[in-house]
Amino acid sequence: MDIVLENIPFLLKGAYYTLLITIVSMFFGTLLGIIVAIARLKGNRFISSIARFYVSVIRGTPSLVQIIIVYYGLADYNIKLDPLTAAYIALSINIGAYISEALRGALQAIPKGQTEAAYASGMTPFQTMRRIILPQAIRIAIPPMGNTFIGMLKETSLVSVITVTELLRSAQLLIAQYYVYMPFYLAIAAMYWIMSVVFSFLLEKIEKRLSIYV
Numbered sequence: 001m002d003i004v005l006e007n008i009p010f011l012l013k014g015a016y017y018t019l020l021i022t023i024v025s026m027f028f029g030t031l032l033g034i035i036v037a038i039a040r041l042k043g044n045r046f047i048s049s050i051a052r053f054y055v056s057v058i059r060g061t062p063s064l065v066q067i068i069i070v071y072y073g074l075a076d077y078n079i080k081l082d083p084l085t086a087a088y089i090a091l092s093i094n095i096g097a098y099i100s101e102a103l104r105g106a107l108q109a110i111p112k113g114q115t116e117a118a119y120a121s122g123m124t125p126f127q128t129m130r131r132i133i134l135p136q137a138i139r140i141a142i143p144p145m146g147n148t149f150i151g152m153l154k155e156t157s158l159v160s161v162i163t164v165t166e167l168l169r170s171a172q173l174l175i176a177q178y179y180v181y182m183p184f185y186l187a188i189a190a191m192y193w194i195m196s197v198v199f200s201f202l203l204e205k206i207e208k209r210l211s212i213y214v
Helices: 002-006 008-042 045-059 063-077 083-109 112-120 125-162 167-178 182-213
Strands: none
Touching: 002 008, 002 182, 008 045, 008 083, 008 125, 008 167, 008 182, 045 083, 063 083, 063 125, 083 125, 112 125, 125 167, 125 182, 167 182
């Protein structure tokens, strides 16, 4: 394991990019998921159909293919993105579809009487959604969203195919240098596991905190 310890700084840099990609993709993916979920439930037939088609396509195609299309495919149309930006976009679009489904189910679980009561008190549809419905729906959706976030942490390894030097790519570069496989793969497996445990802990704390106010 000495060879791993000597290269820990390089692996930690890869872990940093793994976390960065995960957090950025989670943020924009959540925003996209909220918009898509509301569009499916509250939009007109045309908007709802577009949202449904987006979810169907993203959930029905491999994440790896989506990443390759964003990075290599768009280049055919003179849309050239740097690898990190392409990773953000592809994974945000991917996670947005899954989060939208979790939120859609949570929104449907909120009793309609709360919406009617909010309207009766003089709230607009936007105020009702922002102040009454969405906070409760997010609390309900936290567990499935948490699973999606942890899955996204591991799926960041796929962006190594577009030369983003995240954790897996860092290990691959070290393997190419030293011609030793097992120590580096065991090391990054342990690092992925630690990050997943930390994410699970934080999401559990958030869920408990939200349950106090709802």
